[in-house]
Amino acid sequence: xxxxxxxxxxxxxxxxxxxxxxxxxxxxxxxxxxxxxxxxxxxxxxxxxxxxxxxxxxxxxxxxxxxxxxxxxxxxxxxxxxxxxxxxxxxxxxxxxxxxxxxxxxxxxxxxxxxxxxxxxxxxxxxxxxxxxxxxxxxxxxxxxxxxxxxxxxxxxxxxxxxxxxxxxxxxxxxxxxxxxxxxxxxxxxxxxxxxxxxxxxxxxxxxxxxxxxxxxxxxxxxxxxxxxxxxxxxxxxxxxxxxxxxxxxxxxxxxxxxxxxxxxxxxxxxxxxxxxxxxxxxxxxxxxxxxxxxxxxxxxxxxxxxxxxxxxxxxxxxxxxxxxxxxxxxxxxxxxxxxxxxxxxxxxxxxxxxxxxxxxxxxxxxxxxxxxxxxxxxxxxxxxxxxxxxxxxxxxxxxxxxxxxxxxxxxxxxxx
Numbered sequence: 001x002x003x004x005x006x007x008x009x010x011x012x013x014x015x016x017x018x019x020x021x022x023x024x025x026x027x028x029x030x031x032x033x034x035x036x037x038x039x040x041x042x043x044x045x046x047x048x049x050x051x052x053x054x055x056x057x058x059x060x061x062x063x064x065x066x067x068x069x070x071x072x073x074x075x076x077x078x079x080x081x082x083x084x085x086x087x088x089x090x091x092x093x094x095x096x097x098x099x100x101x102x103x104x105x106x107x108x109x110x111x112x113x114x115x116x117x118x119x120x121x122x123x124x125x126x127x128x129x130x131x132x133x134x135x136x137x138x139x140x141x142x143x144x145x146x147x148x149x150x151x152x153x154x155x156x157x158x159x160x161x162x163x164x165x166x167x168x169x170x171x172x173x174x175x176x177x178x179x180x181x182x183x184x185x186x187x188x189x190x191x192x193x194x195x196x197x198x199x200x201x202x203x204x205x206x207x208x209x210x211x212x213x214x215x216x217x218x219x220x221x222x223x224x225x226x227x228x229x230x231x232x233x234x235x236x237x238x239x240x241x242x243x244x245x246x247x248x249x250x251x252x253x254x255x256x257x258x259x260x261x262x263x264x265x266x267x268x269x270x271x272x273x274x275x276x277x278x279x280x281x282x283x284x285x286x287x288x289x290x291x292x293x294x295x296x297x298x299x300x301x302x303x304x305x306x307x308x309x310x311x312x313x314x315x316x317x318x319x320x321x322x323x324x325x326x327x328x329x330x331x332x333x334x335x336x337x338x339x340x341x342x343x344x345x346x347x348x349x350x351x352x353x354x355x356x357x358x359x360x361x362x363x364x365x366x367x368x369x370x371x372x373x374x375x376x377x378x379x380x381x382x383x384x385x386x387x388x389x390x391x392x393x394x395x396x397x398x399x400x401x402x403x404x405x406x407x408x409x410x411x412x413x414x415x416x417x
Contacts, residue, residue, distance in 0.1 A: 022095060023063045023074065025054025027085055034066040037073060037087065040402035042135045044075065044085035052077075058188060059157035061096045076154035080188035086135040086154050101158065102165045105139075108132040109169060112396050120144065123207040123216065124396055125228050126166075131398040131406045136187075139166065140224040142205045142216050144173040147224035148196070151180065156189040163197055174198030176218045194219065206288075210235050212258050214285050220277070222252060229393040230255060230321070230359075233411045236391060237319065238264030240355045240413065244316025247308070247349065248272070249301050249342075254282030254294065256319045256357075261293045266317070269294040272304050305345035317355040318346040324362045332364050336373055339365070343377045347385070347416055356385070356414040363408035370410050389413040 029037070033048040044064060056062050056077040064072040064085060074096055075087040088096055088104075108127045109118070117124040120143060127139035129151065136152015139162075146166055150156050163175055177196040179189055204215035209231055216225040234255050241264035248257040251271035260266040271294055273279050282296045297304075301322065320342055325335035343358055350356060360370050367390065378385045391411040392399070399407045 022061065024060040025052055025056040025062045025077065027052050027062050027064050027075075027077070028069065029064070029066055029072075031067045034070075034072065037064060038066075040073075040087075040090060042075075042087040042130055042133075042400075042403055043083050044087065046082050046084040049084055058153055076152075078153040078187065081153065081186055083152075083187075086152055088133060088135070098161055098165075101161060104133055105162070105165050106169060108134065108139075111398070115395055117396055121206065121208045123209060123214075123226055123228050123231075125394075126396075128397045128406070130403045131400050133400070137162065138224065140226075140228060141170070141172075142207050142218065142225060145176065145198075145201065145205050145218060146170065146172045146174070147176045147178060147218055149178045149180070149224050150189060150191055151183050151187070153187045153189055156187070156191055159191065159196075167197070172198060174200055176224075178224055209255075210259060210263065212255075212262060212285075212291075213288050214253055214255070215281065215288065216253075217277075217281065221281075222275075222278070227252060227255065229361075229397050229409050230411070231394040233357075233359075233391050233394075234259045235263065236389065237355075237357050237413060240264075240388075241266045241317050243267055244355070245314075246270070246317045246319065247315040247346075248319045248321075249305065249346070250274075250321045250323065251282055251296065252278045252321075254285045254296065256321065257282065257294050257296075258286060258289060258291050260317075260319075261291050262289065266293070270315075271296045272299050272301060274298065274300055302342065302345070305342070305349065309345055309348045313349055314351050315349055315354065316351055317357070318350055319357040319359075320346050321357075321359040321361075325360070325365070329364050332362075332369070335362055335365055336369060339370065339373050340376055343374060344380060347377055347381050347383060350416045352383075352417060354416050356416050357411065358414065359409065359411045361409050363405045365410075367407070367410050370412060374412070374414070384417040386415045386417070387412055388415055 028050045030050040058078050060077050062077045073087040073090045075085040112124050124141045126141050137155040138149035140147045175196045178193050204217050218225045238259050241260045246260045246266045246269045248271040251273045257269045257271040276298050279296045279298045286294050325338045393409040
């Protein structure tokens with residue numbers, strides 16, 4: 001149980017009529033568009049659809065059929081999104097009712113329990129959207145609080161049902177809801193960010209990861225409050241940092257930096273982030289854990305690296321964990337140019353034999369793309385780059401074999417000669 005003081009304000013979610021249990025329309029695909037969906041991919045774009053038989057309201061359950069009218073799956077319709085139908089079950093007799101959502105959400109929670117990731121002071125991703133067969137829903141647990149990120153209209157409409165299921169199962173003190181502005185616009189989501197139900201904490205929630213305590217801001221922190229996906233990578237990187245001077249770019253709340261000092265035996269860390277709030281949070285986390293040796297500074301990542309190159313600063317390790325550069329397939333080329341520039345600058349400040357940790361959270365940028373990018377950096381700098389480890393997200397972010405876009409996080413640990 002968290003020891004934080006709590007405000008006396010308690011919020012109760014408004015009652016919303018649940019969507020109909022049974023499908024309200026039939027969605028018929030164009031010729032030669034059915035294969036991915038027979039293969040259980042959950043995203044049906046508008047460009048794949050020939051016609052809709054019926055008049056579904058956004059959020060209604062629908063059935064998907066091939067051009068030959070062979071039944072494929074049950075899904076949820078959204079006329080305002082290019083992702084017109086999200087698919088959830090390929091069983092004809094399994095309908096998208098409260099029992100279905102309850103079983104699917106409980107299945108996700110049971111996985112995290114089996115991994116030993118549900119504890120009173122732990123941070124855990126309980127539901128990972130397509131990775132758990134719940135496209136458009138992310139649920140993170142921070143101690144006794146839940147933070148829900150809604151990325152699909154299907155769950156914006158079903159939010160009262162989802163919260164009821166989560167409260168029944170987990171009994172949290174409070175439930176927060178978050179959205180991403182761009183995603184909310186494209187999906188037609190009109191939810192307000194903030195406390196949805198329960199009691200609001202008076203300050204940050206504290207979690208422990210790898211023996212380090214972190215304060216998590218559920219109201220205004222990035223994403224749902226913390227980057228849980230890098231949990232195991234923060235620990236893995238420490239094996240390579242003993243005695244090194246470390247540069248941690250885009251440090252957010254200090255996860256890599258604090259692990260480098262506490263567990264990695266790093267000599268010192270310079271940690272950079274463009275957010276004043278993030279830098280303050282990272283500094284507070286260092287004080288909370290009595291970890292010395294880190295300097296946290298606010299600066300633009302690219303400008304800071306360029307200045308470090310000009311002033312001939314050198315580091316034994318450079319950690320690059322930038323924000324998402326590619327938000328669509330159309331932006332991949334620009335994203336790869338940004339990754340190339342960032343890694344080129346990172347290599348330029350590395351000592352011979354130094355460690356480069358480079359990450360990408362852009363789902364549209366593949367692992368192969370990232371490796372080819374590093375090959376280009378190696379060629380232009382004239383320095384050999386050895387990839388020592390290829391890593392991904394922690395296991396509470398499972399990759400769906402039928403939706404490889406769920407392998408969004410790539411983390412490469414390299415030696416640069």
